[in-house]
Amino acid sequence: MDLIKMMPEFNLFDTKWKIHTANPVQHVHYIFLENNIRKSIVAEETIIYGGVYNSIIFPEVHIGENSVIEDSIIMTGTKIGKNCVIKRCIIGEKNYVGDNVNMGIGRDDANKIKPQIYNSGITVVGNHCIIPDDVMIGKNVAIDSEICPSDFKTSFIPSGESILKKTAKISYG
Amino acid sequence: MREKTIIALLLAGGQGSRLGVLTKSVAKPALLYGGKYRIIDFSLSNCINSGIGRIGVLTKYHPLLNAHIGAWNLCNMNRKNESVDILSPNVKKDSNENYKGTANAVYQNINYIDMHSPRYVIILSGDHVYKMDYSLMLDFHIRSKADATISVTNISYNEASRYGIINCCDNGKILEFEEKPANPKSNLASMGIYIFNWDLLKYFLQDDNYNRFSEYDFGRNIIPTMLSNNCKICAYKFNVY
Numbered sequence: 071m072d073l074i075k076m077m078p079e080f081n082l083f084d085t086k087w088k089i090h091t092a093n094p095v096q097h098v099h100y101i102f103l104e105n106n107i108r109k110s111i112v113a114e115e116t117i118i119y120g121g122v123y124n125s126i127i128f129p130e131v132h133i134g135e136n137s138v139i140e141d142s143i144i145m146t147g148t149k150i151g152k153n154c155v156i157k158r159c160i161i162g163e164k165n166y167v168g169d170n171v172n173m174g175i176g177r178d179d180a181n182k183i184k185p186q187i188y189n190s191g192i193t194v195v196g197n198h199c200i201i202p203d204d205v206m207i208g209k210n211v212a213i214d215s216e217i218c219p220s221d222f223k224t225s226f227i228p229s230g231e232s233i234l235k236k237t238a239k240i241s242y243g
Numbered sequence: 244m245r246e247k248t249i250i251a252l253l254l255a256g257g258q259g260s261r262l263g264v265l266t267k268s269v270a271k272p273a274l275l276y277g278g279k280y281r282i283i284d285f286s287l288s289n290c291i292n293s294g295i296g297r298i299g300v301l302t303k304y305h306p307l308l309n310a311h312i313g314a315w316n317l318c319n320m321n322r323k324n325e326s327v328d329i330l331s332p333n334v335k336k337d338s339n340e341n342y343k344g345t346a347n348a349v350y351q352n353i354n355y356i357d358m359h360s361p362r363y364v365i366i367l368s369g370d371h372v373y374k375m376d377y378s379l380m381l382d383f384h385i386r387s388k389a390d391a392t393i394s395v396t397n398i399s400y401n402e403a404s405r406y407g408i409i410n411c412c413d414n415g416k417i418l419e420f421e422e423k424p425a426n427p428k429s430n431l432a433s434m435g436i437y438i439f440n441w442d443l444l445k446y447f448l449q450d451d452n453y454n455r456f457s458e459y460d461f462g463r464n465i466i467p468t469m470l471s472n473n474c475k476i477c478a479y480k481f482n483v484y
Contacts, residue, residue: 073278080374082277082280084374087288087292087374088288088292089280089284089285089288090284090287090288090291090318091279091280091315091318092281092314092315092317093279093318094314111278112278114279126277126278128275128279129279145275146275160265184263187262187263194263194265195264196264197267197268198268212264214264214267215264215267215268
C-alpha cells in the first residue's frame with residue numbers, strides 16, 4: 071500500500087525508469103459519484119458506483135451502488151455487488167462478490183491454518199470465486215481460488231477461518 | 244553494442260507459497276501488482292531500461308504468464324535484435340524432463356544462449372519487485388575483471404538465516420557463500436542476481452550436470468564450486484529499493 075502515498079519510495083510514475091507492461095487498449099473508466107474516490111490507484115475500464123478509499127483498483131473492476139472499498143486491493147475483472155463493505159482485503163482476479171457482503175470485520179485473530187501468512191488483519195480471496203449475497207467475513211480469513219456459493223456452509227465466516235477447496239486445481243498460469 | 248555482449252535469463256518458475264491463496268492457481272511472476280502490472284514486468288523493464296534487449300524467460304508451462312510475455316513482447320520489443328523468448332523445459336523423445344534446479348534450467352538452454360554468442364550472462368529472478376540498472380553492475384563486473392559478480396544487499400542479522408549470505412573482503416572479492424546459514428557471519432545477502440562470463444559458466448554448468456549429488460542450484464552448487472576452483476567472484480552492493 072506504500073504505492074498510494076503522495077511520494078512513494080517505490081515510484082511507479084518515475085518517467086526516468088519506466089515500468090513497461092503488456093498494455094491492451096482498454097476502455098476509459100466510469101465514476102458515478104463525485105468525491106467518492108480518495109487516495110487510490112484506479113486502472114482503466116473500471117466502473118465505480120460506490121466509494122473507494124486508500125485502495126488499488128485493477129482494470130475491469132465493477133463496484134456496485136453504495137458499496138465501500140477501503141484499504142483494499144481489488145484485482146482485474148472482479149465484480150462487487152451493491153451495498154458491500156470491504157475493508158483491508160485483497161481480492162484476486164475474476165471474482166464475483168454478491169450484494170450486501172461485509173468483509174474484514176470483527177476481531178483480529180490470526181488464521182488458524184496458516185498463522186504465519188495471515189496475521190496482519192488482511193482477508194485474502196483467491197481467483198475465480200463466487201461469494202454469495204449477505205455473507206459476513208472476518209479478518210485474516212483465507213478464501214481459496216474457485217470457491218463457489220455451495221462451499222459457504224454459513225453466512226458468517228469468523229476471523230481466522232479458511233475456506234479451502236480440497237479438489238485438484240486447474241492452473242491458470 | 245551492449246545488446247550483443249550480454250543476454251539476460253529470467254528464472255520465472257517460482258510458485259510463491261508465502262503468498263497463500265493468491266498464487267495457488269497463478270505463478271508468482273504472473274501475480275498482479277500496482278494497478279496494472281504483473282510482477283515479472285519489473286525485471287523485464289529493468290532489462291530494457293539497462294539496454295539489455297535479448298531476454299530469455301525460463302519457466303514451466305504457465306498459460307497466463309506465457310500469454311502476458313507474448314503481449315509484452317509485442318508492446319515493448321519492436322526494434323531489431325530485441326525479444327523476450329519463453330524457454331520451457333527441453334522435452335526429449337524418451338523423457339519428459341523438467342527443470343531440476345536453477346542451474347539445470349540454464350544448462351538445458353545452452354544452445355539458445357550459444358546461438359546469440361554473448362560474452363556475459365546475467366541471471367535474474369522473475370519474481371522480484373525492484374528497480375536496478377544492470378548496466379552499472381556489468382560495468383563493475385568488467386572493471387573488477389571478475390569471473391562472476393553477485394548483487395548483494397544489507398539485511399538485518401535476524402533475517403540473515405533465510406538468505407544466501409556472502410562473506411567478502413574489503414575490495415569486494417567474495418571469500419565464502421553460505422546458503423541459509425544457521426549462524427550467519429555477515430549481513431550481506433545475495434539478491435539472486437548474477438553476472439557470469441559465459442564461457443566459464445558453460446564449463447561449470449556442464450560439469451555440474453554430471454554430478455549426481457548436485458542440487459543443480461546456483462547458490463548451493465555453482466557458486467561454491469567456482470569459489471573452490473579459485474574463480475574471482477565479486478560482490479556488487481546495491482541499496483536502492
